[in-house]
Amino acid sequence: MRSSATQILVEPHEQLTAHRIDQLRALFDHEYLTTHGEWDLEQPYGYAPHDVHLIATAMGAVVGHVGWAKRVITVNGQEVTIAGVGGVLVSPAGRGHHLGQQLMEAARQSMLADPDIEFGFLGCAESVVPFYASSGWQRISAPERWISREGRAISSPAGHPLFILPVHGNAAEWPTGEVDLKGRSW
Numbered sequence: 532m533r534s535s536a537t538q539i540l541v542e543p544h545e546q547l548t549a550h551r552i553d554q555l556r557a558l559f560d561h562e563y564l565t566t567h568g569e570w571d572l573e574q575p576y577g578y579a580p581h582d583v584h585l586i587a588t589a590m591g592a593v594v595g596h597v598g599w600a601k602r603v604i605t606v607n608g609q610e611v612t613i614a615g616v617g618g619v620l621v622s623p624a625g626r627g628h629h630l631g632q633q634l635m636e637a638a639r640q641s642m643l644a645d646p647d648i649e650f651g652f653l654g655c656a657e658s659v660v661p662f663y664a665s666s667g668w669q670r671i672s673a674p675e676r677w678i679s680r681e682g683r684a685i686s687s688p689a690g691h692p693l694f695i696l697p698v699h700g701n702a703a704e705w706p707t708g709e710v711d712l713k714g715r716s717w
Contacts, residue, residue, distance in 0.1 A: 537594065537630060539637045542584045547572070551586070554593040558622055577680025578617055579715040585637045587621070587630055594625035597634045599641075600717060601648060606673070607708025614642045614698065616653040617717025635666040642698045650705065651696030654716055660692050668694035669702050677712040 542551065552572055559570035567576045574580060581598025588594065598618035603610050616638060621631045642648045654675070655663060664670065672689045679685045695705055 537589045540586045541641050558593050595621040595630050597638045605711045606706040609706045612647045613652040614648045615717040632666050648698045649700040655692045663694050668696045674709045677716045
């Protein structure tokens with residue numbers, strides 16, 4: 532797959548067509564069907580849905596995705612407006628061409644269009660920390676609270692991978708203390 536043949540589209544959640552939803556379902560089910568079951572647009576694998584989808588296509592096929600949703604969270608009781616990022620996936624055909632980094636940059640650019648978003652925010656597995664760090668995200672250490680995929684309140688101590696991306700703010704402005712997502716993670 533040549534990167535010049537790839538397009539990255541910004542599609543608001545409410546404007547996704549039935550065809551696009553089917554393409555996204557195929558992308559996610561190819562990767563996760565056997566381990567996580569069928570993908571659901573409104574609650575992907577039990578996580579929060581996205582407001583904006585960055586979709587990479589090549590010759591009409593969806594080969595990558597990043598989603599984000601705007602939310603006001605609290606950090607040590609202080610409100611922070613974030614774009615919570617999730618659904619980061621590149622198909623096997625799209626891997627090895629820096630498509631993931633291109634999608635992350637497109638997500639950052641789309642966040643800039645909303646003047647209220649102070650930071651991008653995501654949590655991830657330790658195995659993908661190098662990818663997010665190489666995409667310009669900054670790791671933070673903080674305890675975190677969120678609603679689990681099963682609907683339970685969960686708290687975790689500092690140490691698991693959390694990342695921020697300054698959008699209309701700078702990293703020094705990120706408050707220290709417990710992060711409360713005020714809902715499900717992405």
